[in-house]
Amino acid sequence: MDKYNNVVLVNSGDEFLGTMDKNRAHHEGVLHRAVSVFIFNSNNELLLQKRADNKYHSPGKWSNACCTHPIVDETYLHAAKRRLKEEMGIETVLEEKMRFIYMAKLDNGMTEHELDAVFFGVTDEKPVLNEDEVSDYKYMSSEVLSADMDLYPENYTPWFRKIVKKLPCINEKEKLI
Numbered sequence: 001m002d003k004y005n006n007v008v009l010v011n012s013g014d015e016f017l018g019t020m021d022k023n024r025a026h027h028e029g030v031l032h033r034a035v036s037v038f039i040f041n042s043n044n045e046l047l048l049q050k051r052a053d054n055k056y057h058s059p060g061k062w063s064n065a066c067c068t069h070p071i072v073d074e075t076y077l078h079a080a081k082r083r084l085k086e087e088m089g090i091e092t093v094l095e096e097k098m099r100f101i102y103m104a105k106l107d108n109g110m111t112e113h114e115l116d117a118v119f120f121g122v123t124d125e126k127p128v129l130n131e132d133e134v135s136d137y138k139y140m141s142s143e144v145l146s147a148d149m150d151l152y153p154e155n156y157t158p159w160f161r162k163i164v165k166k167l168p169c170i171n172e173k174e175k176l177i
Contacts, residue, residue, distance in 0.1 A: 007032035007069045010115055012101060019072060026057065029103065029111035032069065035080045036163055037094065037119045039065040045139035047127065049088065051157070052135045057106045060135070063157040065090070065121075076117035084121070088137070089128025094119040100166060104158035118163055 007025045009017040009032050025032050039047040047065045051058055068083035070076055077094060084090050097120050103113045127137050140148070149156055149164065 003071050008072055014115055026110040029113045031113045034069055034114035034116045035076050036067050036116050037065045037080050037084050040122050041124050041139055045141050048138050049134045050136040052133050057108055057110050058157045061157045062155055063160040080119045087130050087133045090125050092121040092123040094121045102162050
């Protein structure tokens with residue numbers, strides 16, 4: 001089986017408990033490691049991606065630059081850099097901003113239950129989309145994003161909405177990298 005089809009199961013202290021097929025983990029709502037990457041340009045606008053319509057959950061929804069699940073023995077940082085390159089064709093310095101545990105009901109009867117490491121990066125590099133993962137991208141100021149999320153929350157992934165609410169520094173450039 002492909003090593004990327006498994007997630008790393010952990011407890012709330014991020015201690016390794018084993019691995020599980022990611023679809024099964026999402027159907028059972030089992031706590032596992034995840035990574036979310038936020039990319040800003042020099043105008044302090046946030047890069048959003050629109051998830052491809054063929055994604056196994058949350059297709060066609062807007063989200064942060066990329067997300068993934070670290071594989072066994074992979075650091076959160078390595079997973080973040082790997083997936084940013086795979087999905088958006090971007091390489092830049094990333095800094096971890098926080099970790100938190102969340103649970104969210106998804107479509108198709110799935111549940112995200114993740115210990116999520118959130119990374120920030122700054123670049124003006126133009127994305128080169130992996131069309132199997134991403135159907136579109138755009139940049140938004142935090143003010144426009146916040147207003148749009150309030151009006152149309154269903155257009156955004158649940159984890160993205162949760163992270164944006166948790167990060168008051170999202171529009172304070174001096175607190176980024």
